[in-house]
Amino acid sequence: MKKLILFVATLIAFCALPRIAEAQNIQMHYDFGRHLYSKEAPTRPRLTTTIEMFRPDKWGNTFFFVDMDYGGSGIRGAYWEIAREFKFWDAPFAIHTEYNGGLTNSFSYHSAFLLGGTYALNAPDFSYGFTVTPMYKYIRGNKKPHSAQLTGTWYYHFADGLCSFNGFMDLWIDGDSPVKTPVVFLSEPQFWLNLNKIEGVDPDFRLSVGTEMEMSYNFAGNKFFVMPTLGVKWTF
Numbered sequence: 001m002k003k004l005i006l007f008v009a010t011l012i013a014f015c016a017l018p019r020i021a022e023a024q025n026i027q028m029h030y031d032f033g034r035h036l037y038s039k040e041a042p043t044r045p046r047l048t049t050t051i052e053m054f055r056p057d058k059w060g061n062t063f064f065f066v067d068m069d070y071g072g073s074g075i076r077g078a079y080w081e082i083a084r085e086f087k088f089w090d091a092p093f094a095i096h097t098e099y100n101g102g103l104t105n106s107f108s109y110h111s112a113f114l115l116g117g118t119y120a121l122n123a124p125d126f127s128y129g130f131t132v133t134p135m136y137k138y139i140r141g142n143k144k145p146h147s148a149q150l151t152g153t154w155y156y157h158f159a160d161g162l163c164s165f166n167g168f169m170d171l172w173i174d175g176d177s178p179v180k181t182p183v184v185f186l187s188e189p190q191f192w193l194n195l196n197k198i199e200g201v202d203p204d205f206r207l208s209v210g211t212e213m214e215m216s217y218n219f220a221g222n223k224f225f226v227m228p229t230l231g232v233k234w235t236f
Contacts, residue, residue, distance in 0.1 A: 023054045025235040029212060033227030045069035045076050048229075060086040060094060067102075077104035085118060094118045096133050110141035114149060130154040137172055144175025162197040164208070166190055177218060185217040192233060206235040 027050040047070040054063045064082040068075050079102030087094040098114040116135030123129060130152060137147040149172035156165045167189035174182045192210035196203050214227040 023235065024052065025233050026051050027231055027233045029229040029231040031214075031227060031229050033214070033225065045071050059088065060084065069104075078102055079109065092120045094120075096135065098135070110139050113138045113140070116149075127158070128154075128156040139174070139176075142174075142176045147173045147175060149173075160197060162194055164190075164192040164194060164210075166192075167212075174218070182218070184219050185215070186219050187215045189213050189215075190231070208233040208235070 029048045029050070031044065031046055031048060033044050049068050049070070050065055052063075052065040054061065056062075062082070062084050064080065066078065066080040069077045079100075081098065081100045083096065083098040085094040085096050094117065096114070096116045096118045098112075100109070100112040100114070102109045114135040114137045116133055118131050118133040120131045121129055131154075133151040135149045135151065137149045139145050139147055149170060151171075152169045154166060154168075157163070158165075167187065169187040170185070172184050174184050176182075177184070190210060190212045192208040194206075194208045195201055196205045196207070209232050212229045212231055214229070215225070217224045219225075
């Protein structure tokens, strides 16, 4: 659950809009990966909450999210990313800076610092769009800290806003990986049913129900996993 409102940043940071918008949401996901891969993931947390915030300003925008995983005795781990994009022109390009980090009950993730550029493309009515961000990545604590990452995000709203399909894709090189091909892939597409778009429901009832599919390769292991969730989201 990350970068999931970067499509909002696409609308604000790279397009001339008549007013400034902000977006925050909180999500709760029940993860079925533990049931699907009981041998490979016997202690995978069942519940994850995600808090996301996006805020634009006249110099660009700031985005962050925080994931917290819950076990039987409480929070098992926490992970966060914060990104700042700088844009002082009208072209659909921005300078992208980012930090990633976190910890679990047994170890800490190595801090990662990223620098690159973002290109965005949107439909005229903002019903769909995507961003592409190539970056240099420095992973502090790795024996081979210098790396590269490619990130893509997308959004698609249809059925008069009732349904939303959005997500992200990360592809990076981990020089310390023990596998022969040190390429790591992570993607988390989401599908949401926005209840306030149903006729008769108050527009301020901003609850969505949906699912996320976590797809990964060489991430915390050298296998390809597809792990679905059942989620709810409230947008502020």
